[in-house]
Every structure is written in C-alpha cells, then in structure tokens.
Amino acid sequence: MQIIDGKATAALIKKEIAEEVERIVAQGGKRPHLAAILVGHDGGSETYVKNKVLACEACGFTSSLIRFEENITEETLLKKVHELNEDKDVDGFIVQLPLPQHISEQKVIEAIDYRKDVDGFHPINVGRMAIGLPCYIPATPKGILELLRRYHIETSGKKCVILGRSNIVGKPMAQLMMQKQYGDATVTVCHSHSKTLKDECRTADIIIAAIGQPNFVTADMVKEGAVIIDVGTTRVTDASKKSGYRLNGDVKYDEVAPKCSYITPVPGGVGPMTICMLMQNTLSAGKKEIYG
Numbered sequence: 001m002q003i004i005d006g007k008a009t010a011a012l013i014k015k016e017i018a019e020e021v022e023r024i025v026a027q028g029g030k031r032p033h034l035a036a037i038l039v040g041h042d043g044g045s046e047t048y049v050k051n052k053v054l055a056c057e058a059c060g061f062t063s064s065l066i067r068f069e070e071n072i073t074e075e076t077l078l079k080k081v082h083e084l085n086e087d088k089d090v091d092g093f094i095v096q097l098p099l100p101q102h103i104s105e106q107k108v109i110e111a112i113d114y115r116k117d118v119d120g121f122h123p124i125n126v127g128r129m130a131i132g133l134p135c136y137i138p139a140t141p142k143g144i145l146e147l148l149r150r151y152h153i154e155t156s157g158k159k160c161v162i163l164g165r166s167n168i169v170g171k172p173m174a175q176l177m178m179q180k181q182y183g184d185a186t187v188t189v190c191h192s193h194s195k196t197l198k199d200e201c202r203t204a205d206i207i208i209a210a211i212g213q214p215n216f217v218t219a220d221m222v223k224e225g226a227v228i229i230d231v232g233t234t235r236v237t238d239a240s241k242k243s244g245y246r247l248n249g250d251v252k253y254d255e256v257a258p259k260c261s262y263i264t265p266v267p268g269g270v271g272p273m274t275i276c277m278l279m280q281n282t283l284s285a286g287k288k289e290i291y292g
C-alpha cells in the first residue's frame, strides 16, 4: 500500500509555479493576480480563504481579499463582482461558497466573467468541460487527476466509482474521469439514494469518495488492491487538538488502507492539492492561456 502524499506534491507544484512566475516577471511579464471575496465569518471558509492567500504568496502572485459582512445585499455583492470583471489588474477571482441564504449562489456565479472564473463554476466553463474544450477545471477534481498522473496510476479502462454528485466535486469528477483525454475510465456515480452503492464500490478499481460523511467507506466495501481517493473534510470535535477539531475523511482509513494499492490520507491528501490547482488556474489566467 502506498500513501499518496498530497501535501508534498502540492509543495512541489507551488515551487514549480513560483519559478515560472519569476521567469515571467523577469521577462517583463505581469505577476498573476487572484482576488477572493469572502462573505461572513464561517470557520471553514475563513480557513480556506486564508490558505488561498498564503498559497498566492508562496507562488509569487498578487492577492486581494475582499470581505463583506453576512448581511451584505445580493446587489452589493453583484456590484463587486462586476467591478472585478472590469479590473484589468485582476486575472482571476473567486467568491468563496457557501453564501448566506438570502443571496443566490447561482446568480453570483453567473455574474462572474467566465474568462476570470478560476474556480470553473460558471456554466460556460462547466459546459466546455463537459464537451472536452479548453476551460478552467474545478480545483478539487483537477487536483485528483494531477495526483493520479504524478503517481502513474492507470485509469484508462478501469472501473471508477464516484460517491457524491455535487457541482464542485462529484459531477465534474465524473465528467473528467469518463473523458478519453483525462481518465478514460468506466464511471459510476453513486449518491445518498443509490440502492446498489456498496455493490458498486466492491467491484471498483478506483473509488473517489466525496459525500461528506465521516468514515462512510469501510473495508467490506473495498476490493483488494483498489485505489482510494478521499475528498471528505468534515470537521469533528477533538479536544486533543489546539483548534478543538480535526478533519475527518469519508473513508475509515485504518481498516481500508491495508487493502488498497494507493490511498490519500486526510489531512494531507486531496486538500492541499485543491488550493494548488486554484493557483495553476490563476497562472493560466495570468498567461491568458485559455481565452486569450
């Protein structure tokens, strides 16, 4: 069994990005600029955005953090999105999700100029991805593909079971794993209402778990030699930690790991790769690689 080290891989990629940025700047090019909008004070979102800003620093990017209180109106938020769309210095930006109930996430996502949508959530990027055209690919599925590639894990022709159907992970992951130019796998998507979920998992060569239920995938669901990718990051209280909580994956790691050929730990697996792929998308945006 080999542990897939997302933390080390992400550190290596960030170093590669930083070197490229310095080359670009040395040749008189523009330093990539990522802006992030954070609404409210949700603990998880605060942490994610803080880590995105730190990753920008590590990559040599310019970053801007725009904060609003929870009670901001949809109109004010949309105005800021339009401002960032027009800002010539900003190459890409994200609006951290989730947003408060009174704001339509979909409306906000659709207001973002798709050429600056480094999250890859705008319907134009989603649609282009679905038909295999160049686009911004959402960071978590992109990070998983990158881990599989860097660990030389064969996906072509394999049976891949994806647990979860979210717009951010499950759906794009399924699209990418099925496409010839990415995973080239046989893909099954299971979710909370799938009657045959356990049976599907037992015959899977690759399981990608993204359902947000701690310890959901148990040893009896995993084939000997399977590849296990754990996207779960549920916060559970843990008095032994300074923060008072720890992150728990969707996979019961201790009993599943001995059966696998490869497995991602939580933390230190998919998580660090996600932010790193946002940096890659921002570098792409800075270089105007996709939309000119």
Ligand code: GUN
Pocket (backbone or CB within 6 Å): 094, 095, 096, 097, 098, 119, 139, 140, 168
């Ligand atoms: N909330 C959870 N994951 C993400 C992400 O990848 N991007 C944004 N904008 N919000 C998120």
